[in-house]
Each structure stands twice: as C-alpha cells, then as structure tokens.
Amino acid sequence: MQRPVRFGAQIRANGELDPIDAARRAEQAGFDVVLVPDHVGPGRSPIPVLSAIAAVTDRIRVGTFVLNADMRNPVQLAWEATTLDHLSRGRFELGLGAGHTPQEYARTGIERRPAAERKAALREYVRIVRGLLDGETVSFHGEYHRVEGAHVERSLQERLPILVGGNGRALLEHAGAHADIVGLQGLGRTLADGHSHEVRWTTDHLDAQIEEVRVGAAHRFDDVELNALVQVVAITDDRTSALRELSDEVDGVDIDELDASPYVLVGSVDEIADKILRCRERWGISYFAVRTIEGFDDVIRAVRDASSD
Template sequence: MDEHARAFRFGVVGESIRSGAELTATARRAEELGYATLTLRDHFVRDPFGDQLAPMVALASAAAVTSTLRLGTMVLANDYRHPVLLAKEAATLDHLSGGRFELGIGAGWLRTEYEAAGMPFDAAGTRVGRLEESLRILRSLLSGETTSFAGDHYRVDGLTVFPRPERCPPLVVGAGSARMLGIAGRHADTVGILPRALPEGAISDEITERLPDTIARKADLVREAAGDRDVELSMMVTPRFGADPRAAAARVAVTRGWGASSTDLVLDMPSQFVGPPEHIAEQMTERRERYGFTYYQVPDSAMEEFAPVVALLAGRTRQA
C-alpha cells in the first residue's frame, strides 16, 4: 500500500483512567466519537503518568462493553513479561475481543520503575536485544506456528499458543533510536515514532528530537528496514487548540521550556498540532504527505476536544 494513501485512524490513550467505571465510560465514549482504538500504558509506579490499571486485564473489560473499538497496549515493557506468557495472554485477549487486540511492546525505559521492583535495569543494548528476540517469538506463536527458538535471551522448544488467533494481532513497537527503529521496521505492523530513550532511564526532552529533519530521518529508517513490508507510522500527540495557531504554538513553546523564541519551530514540529480543528486536520493531511503518519493517538484528557478532528479525517485516504 502507498503509505500516503493509507486512511487516517485515531486512538485514545487512557492514561487518566483509575477505576472500572472510568474505563468502561471512556471505552464507550471513544467508540461513540469514532476513535479506532483505546490503548493503555504499562506502569506500576505512579510517576510520570499517574496510577494505571493493569493493561491486559483492563482491556478485556473494555472489550466486553464495546463492539468495534480496537484495544491496545501503549506499550508493554518487554522485560516485565516472558514472551511465551505474553503470547498466551495476547491470544486470549484477541479471542475475547473478537480479533480487536493490538499488541504494543517496547524495550522498557523507566529505570526508577525497574529499581522499585528490584529488577535489573540492563544496558540499552541488552534490553533492545531481548525485545527483538521477543518480537520474533511473539510473531511466530501468534501466527499459529509451532515455535522453536534459541537466542541469547530466550529458548522456546516446540510450543504453540491457544486460542489460536485467526490472524496474528498487529504488533506495535514504539521506537526512538536508530537500532530500535530498524527492529521496529523489520518486525512491527505499526511503528510509533518517539524521542530517543536516554541511558539513565528517561525520554529525551531535547527540542532537536522533535524537529522535522529528525522525524523524517526516523521515518526513513523504519521504511528502509521494512523493505516491502507495509508498515503504519504512528505518533502520540497532545494538540493545543485555539483560534490563532501562532498563539497556541507560543503557549506550547513556553510550557515545554523551549521559550517563546521557539514558536516557529513548534509550528513546524511533526508532533505538535495547534490551532482550530480545521487547521489541525490540514496539518495532519500535509504531514501524511511529508512523513507518512496516518495513526495519531491523543491522551484521554483531549478525547472530547479532539473529536472534531476525528470527524474530519477518520477513514479518509488521499484520494477521498
């Protein structure tokens, strides 16, 4: 598929959900508003996103109260679960949801969370190597194959998964570094382009990680690694609405600590969408042509305000 002709879709990240009632209300409302997915984060410490429900269990509950909404993880830390056990949970959740599950997974990055749980926070190269092996195992098991694998980190001997999915649930990988982008391009169905993770266990807040040339380079790395595979490009964004795009961009620049002098940079950042809904829809259409992004996720706090953009763009291809 020509990536620039791919239809737009939109998701909600339910990061402020703290109860079962909030979960079901958010899932139903997201479906009602035309969002394609509800995703949940994977953290068991309060910072930086607040308390979170366990994603796989919570998504099963969300599946029970919706019929078309897809359910996903944004994203699981690979080190928290063995891939064989994760494949079993993913296959079960995909079955319970009628094939609506999307498995998002990353290498793990939050050092303080590892330390709080007494888990070793290995060097980035080790964590990333484990993730690549895990992706190979997950793809094989969730495709219904009898799986044997011998790597540096995992060994699997003749396993299958039940219930067998009718098709492998889409694998989603968030990536910011060159190696991770390559792995994502080779193994994922959807790649979330991120700022790079830092060795000390945080996500970079450098403005350079968000500039057009950097994002274009990262998208190109994914495409080069994917070869002939059709890979969807995704990004999580927090839109800033307002009648005047420049004024909204200035507020973003100041809030993020980049200073008002960075307003023009914010206006051109692929991850920043500012102004009224019609202007944001135009920005997304232009950036699909420039970078190939067609799947955007917004925090649940922005779900209602962003809904007019969903109404303008969801399901629209370039030819529409």
Template sequence: MPRRFRFGVVGESIRSVAGLADAARRAEALGYDVLTLRDHFVAEPFGDQLAPMPALAYAASATSTLRLGTMVLANDYRHPVMLAKEAATLGHLSGGRFELGVGAGWLREEYEAAGMPFDAAGTRVGRLEESLLILRSLLAGERTAFAGEHYRIDGLTVFPRPERRPPLVVGAGSRRMLGIAGRHADTVGVLPRALPDGTISDEVAERLPDAIARKVGLVRDAAGDRDVELSMMVTPAFGADPRRTAARVAAARGWGASSADLVLGMPSQFVGPPEHIAEQMLARRDRYGFTYYQVPDACMEEFAPVVALLAS
C-alpha cells in the first residue's frame, strides 16, 4: 500500500500576526497538512521572515489540526540542546503537531552579515550529523550523553518530555547529506545541491530524472529497513497546455524555451491543469516514492484543487 500524499504550505510571504493567522487558517481549511516557515534573518532570497519557532507557536493557537514545521532550521544558528528544548515545548503547546526540520546551513551572505564563520561544507555537515544524533536522543525522552568533535553533552534530559518524538525532517542535495538524512531523518527533502560559494545550484542536470533517481537511491540505501518519507518543494505552473506551460517555465528559469521537454520530465516541475499535475504526482510516487509536496503560500489557493484530487 503506497504512502498517502501530504501537502504543505511554505509561508514565504508572511510578515505580520494577521497574515500568519490568516495563512494558517486558510491552509487548514483548504486541506493542507502542514504549514512550514523558513529560517532566515536577511531579506534574501525569500524576503523578510518571522522567527519560525515563536511564529509557529502562534499558528498552533490559531488552528486545530494543521501540523507546523520548520523548513529548515540552519543547524549552526542554534545549539542542539537549546533547539531540543524549544522543539519539545512547541510540540507540547501544539498538541504534538510540530515537525522539526533541520539542515546544515548554506547561505554564506547570511552568515557573513551576522558575523558567523561560514565553515567549509564538510565541517557544517559533520556538525549537523552530531546535532541530529543529540536531537533524536533528547526528543525521544532519553537521558543523553554525547561526546563528538563538535558537541559534548553530559547526561541531559529535555522538559517537557515528548509523548512521542517529533518527526525529524532533513533537506539534502549532496551525496554525504543524502546519506545522513537517510540514516537519521523521518522525512527527507530532496534538493539541488548547495554550492561552496553559499548558493544553491541552478543546473538543469541537478533536476533531471536520472539525478533525482540517484539521490533517492542514496537515501534509500542509507535508510536500510526504515520507511523514510520523501519530500520535495515545488512551485507548480498552471496552464491549459502542459507543453506551452513547460516552455514558459523553461524560459523564465533561463533554460531556454526549447527545454520544454526537459521541464516536462523534471520530477520537481509540475505544469498544466490541476488534473494533469495530480496525474504527474501519482506517476512520480510510483517511480520515485515522493509523497510530501510543499508549495509557496503565494500559490496555495491555485494549488488547492490538486490537494483535493489527491486527498483520498
């Protein structure tokens, strides 16, 4: 029996209390499963953002069934003990509706603006893996002792003790990150790889079917017998004619309108009317295993018919 689909809204344009409450309630009413917030304190590349943890606590109070998540916290911005405390508290306040998304951090501009060292990718990724081990232990209610290269924990527990460990979500694009995510995460967000210069790759090759199949394979191999949910962030493009819509997307991304066929085959691109997009998602669940899609809040309303088509 395949996993059921889940759908999330990424609150990229939320700037106020009223906007947060409205977006959360509307997402819940439209049948979305999760509202997630990003973790940036510079305006680029998504505009100004509310601090995710307190904002999600407020969103929890404005909703009753909607799950709340971070997509994703930069590990370097918070010590894992403090993050575990915040996650346990937010899980308690939300009635167990919180999902903790964590990544290695990638935006060099942000680190530099805050006066934080932007360490080499290997160091940041190694620190994330240690953090995930600590978070899994603390949020499972265990007394945790840990001695690693980056963190040292001496017999701590977390309060409030979670009734159930919140799901861990890890975004990953590189070979090492995909392996770490497969070993430790409950949900893996498959992404284009982060580049050493502090940006995300815009290469077409990163988005082609063979590349995505390889990344999924790395996650599956690392996960072993664990049943890991596969996720992807997408910005669907709607139009009556899928090919014309794909050509429009290709031109807008700088890939050239002649790349329409490539766009039509990209697992991260969904183009056409809602019925066609739903069919694409079903086919890609069968081929790759993706069952959790997140869309920006700017297209929450337009994408809602797809949610309705796949809700059952």
C-alpha cells in the first residue's frame, strides 16, 4: 500500500520574512509540515521559531530541516525536542544532518572534521537521541560521543519521527536502519563558497541511493518514509521550454533526467501533480519539501484529488 503524499514548506528564518506569517500561510495552503533550516549566524534559531509557530497554528506539523548535529549536544537536543513535542501537542519532527558549511564551524570554534567523520558521528548521535526520545536511560560509549545514564522526559508522540538527511552509502544505510524519514536532496560535494553543492539529479544516482536505504532498512523498508527536497519549482504552461532552459544551466543532466527527477517540479499544476505521483510510484518518495508557498496550494489540491480517485 502506498503512503499518502505529504508536503513540507521550508521557510527561511533569516529576517527577510516573518516565519510566523509564513507558517500560517503554509497551514492555510494545505501543507502538512512547516520546516525551518539551521545555519548558525544571522537570522533566528530554529527551535524557538518552531515553538512560536506551534503556539499559533492548529494542524500543521513543525520540523527542523535539518539541524547540524555537530552544533548540539545530543542529550541537550533530545531534551529540547521532547519539550517542543509536548508544547506542540505532538506535532514535532526532528530533522538531523552531519553539517557542511565551513563558516559555521569557523564562527563557533567547533572543529570541522572530514565528511566521513562527521557522518560517522551523526550515526552515533541518532542512536543516542532515538533512545532518549523514547524515554530510555541511555549510556553510550562511542568514538565521537559518550553519555552516561542520560534521561529526559519521553516525547508525547509514541514515536517522535527522526529525519536523517544526507548522502553516502554508510549514512544512507544507517538512516534506513534507524531513521523514520530519509531526506534526499540530489546534492553532492560542497563547492568553494561553502553553501552550494554539486548537482546529482540523475535517475541512476537516485536509484543507487534508494537501494542503499533499502539495504540498511532490510525488513523495515516499508516503514521508512522517503523525502525529497525539491530544488526547483516553476508552475508554467510551457514545461518543455522551462526544462530546456534549466538543462542549459545544470551540467551533466539532460532534459529527460530533469523531467523525471523529484528535485525538479516544472510544468502546469496538473503536470506537476502527475509527476509527484509518478515519483511515488517509481521510487516510493511520498514526502516533498519545497521552498514555495504561494501558488503551490493548487498543486497540493491536485495531488490529493488525484490520489482520492
């Protein structure tokens, strides 16, 4: 049985917009989750922002997308997560990642280890936090994390969802085994500016990533929700021209690949809705996070109407 399609609205809490207003608009538009990213520096911290959003909304779930695990002690974060889950009446989803932006490490004085080490540390982190969210008393002696007899109030939800976002075989296999949601972005190596990434939007690459999640998940694969962070949204009546223009801008990905990729939603409302359902059918991706609120309510409505037929 296929999962219902869910939609997340990622908002920037950077001072350029009011995140409370954006969250209210996302709820009115029919989004399932409002998501706040995590970059230490100018702007607003995600946990307080989500607490404020939870206080003024009724239905929409709230989530981090994603927290840099290197910046937070796992016990402290689990404490904050269960607190927010209770304050939101069981609407919180915890998104975690291994971190990548050099400037954040430089500003905070935290060592930026090689990517493989950051991902290995995240794998330990997820195990610690999972136990704490579930109300367990956790002692853990790993290579990167050590806690002894840690305990926090368990989450209000029977199982507070953990999303793990990232790339690489070891991370995706571990996410398949331990996470509730696996976040896929179609991104590769961090570029020289510290923020941008190589683009990996080919279907072969995504096929391989899904298989890595499947290997890690084994018998629990059907319990894992697959998420895609959509990088391009363009509602237009001339899909072909829009895809051709995008193909000229993106190296190594042709129009057919762009037309298939879940990271690119281009076309009319009905064409985008159809593509979302095709991506669910092909890859099992049922949770789409976008950075566009205005106009996307029509897409949400079209997907739900088609799913109910």
